[in-house]
Amino acid sequence: MTSTIQKRGRGHIASATFEEWQRSDAYHNSFLIPSDEALDYALKNSDESGLPPISVSTAQGRFLGLVARSVGAKRILEVGTLGGFSTIWLARAVPEDGEVITCEISEKHAEVARNNIANAGLASKVKIELGPAADTLAKLKPEPPFDFIFIDADKPGNLTYFLEAKRLVKKGGVIIVDNVVRQGRVADPSFTDANVEGVRALLKHLKEDHEVEATTLSNVGEKGWDGFTYILRL
Template sequence: MSKISEGLSPELHEYLVAHGTPPDQLLRDLADETALRLPERFAMQIAPEQGTFLTLLTRLLGVRSAVEVGTFTGYSSICIARGLAPGGRLLCCDVSEEFTSVARRYWSMAGLDDRVELRLAPAVETLRSLPAEPTVDLSFIDADKTGYVDYWEELVPRTRQGGVILVDNVFSGGRVLQEEPEDEVVRAIQEFNEHALADPRVELVMLPIADGLTLARKL
């Protein structure tokens, strides 16, 4: 038995995906359309196993109030919205009409129009406009990496005790190990990871899912 997380070879990753609940046809169609329309941006979409994880975690927590920062074409928002408790709502924050027009169409096809609200504006502005009370059950941060600390600082106070904040791409393609990275995105992720780790308001674990996923629980 290993005491460290296993590095995934392509073959082991294929096995992992094959032994989890697969995405349904709608999610597969969305992934295919995103790859066709936005081939240079397709890497922004979360991995299928990550989507399944989001749905299961949302269901396990009985989430009624969720926030997503960075929606792209809608894959992760569908996964979260499908896991919401009855009457639950998901607020999506994004700035791209082009990308989210695809998301809107797939929300409608998935029958999720009544669960999802989209606000097209800088996410920090949207988050600051929310009530200050800690009512959010779950958040997923997956937008511009240089804004991660700001998003975190707006969401942690608004998260209820026991609520969860998920943060994507915390490995930055493995580049977080660089001592003096030239890339500002890598530096931003390094800064965020240290910032979150030092935050006494949460307990957290960094999971080796896709490009690294931090799961933090509000104390």
Template sequence: MQQQWSAVDNFMISRLIPQDDVLRQVLENNKRAGLPEHDVAANQGQLLALFVRMTQARRVLEIGTLGAYSSIWMARALPPDGQLITLEADPTHANIARQNIHLAGLDTRITLIEGSALTSLEKLGDILPFDLIFIDADKPNNPGYLEWALYYSRPGTLIIGDNVVRDGEVINGQSDDARVQGVRRFIEMIGDNPRLTATALQTVGVKGWDGFTLAMVNG
């Protein structure tokens, strides 16, 4: 099935997503540096960019930068005065991400904060709320990330959680995988919070079998 999923994804990407030399170079830089191949697929990057445009976001928070591939997709969709803050714990990843952000010409639009995301979130301080928040970091800490996302939200903020299906393991309540348990708690917290209207979708494609949550802050 994986071969067919990938073929369908590649067909859609070839027909719908324009070729982009900068983004291609970003992925090459990430691979050459030995970063985990956890970047979103091109069609998923375009989806994030569309979410930015649909919500008319001016301020975006990304929790988990990796090599800044998704950061670049979202930052490009912002208006000229828009800002994206992205958080990355790994110094090597952060260094490559800075190079990629510079390559994309987005130094003034993207601010990368290096260090533990939970610590960085605590230190962001009393800033304006974000219009869109993308959670795509270490899954055991997803519950904590959701709490901070709500803190930095306003009515209408869209909170996106990536990699929530885990090849179907999300339904395994007995899993000893801390990533699975972090995602399960994350989903439970979203469902139990009256401030949120949410859904989740499974995805298959070049990134395998996974999915994401979408949660809109009501008030």
């Protein structure tokens, strides 16, 4: 990846490379996130099973777990399971009687995720719902409502997933939508692909939705330049 971002020093501007972002993530992780056999297995097994390498980074997974613990989440909903890497972080954050419901459209991905989650000793906390997420979400009842919802699935579906998430999350609950910066392309009118337009549709809705407050934070690291939208249900 050749992406760079301008960084300002004392009296000069230099370019930060993707390799520098990777190095920074690795450096901070070496102090803050211990090595973890279950997570390493999940990444290796997902890669060897042919899943795309698009799961959240280790630092991002840790962040999701910390948010879930900070809000005292007992019930978590995830849209987009992939190989279960983020699911493991979320399941570890809920108490022993807590639950993570995660939606996955691919039977192959779901099977890999089941293996990874079981290997992490978390099968009793996780329920994988197989099928189109929009259909799964529409069937869920908000009783009791979810405390925290993480949306990381196909981007054209962002607005549909958010509207269902808002219905399903408790007041004071948190919704996080991933991959909303996309190397700055969302803010560049020359890009009009379906993924970018899916993010824009969500942002346009959020501007007029007075039942939530939200902010987007960019992040750089081993996954490149992207970001997430953090949404509080009022």
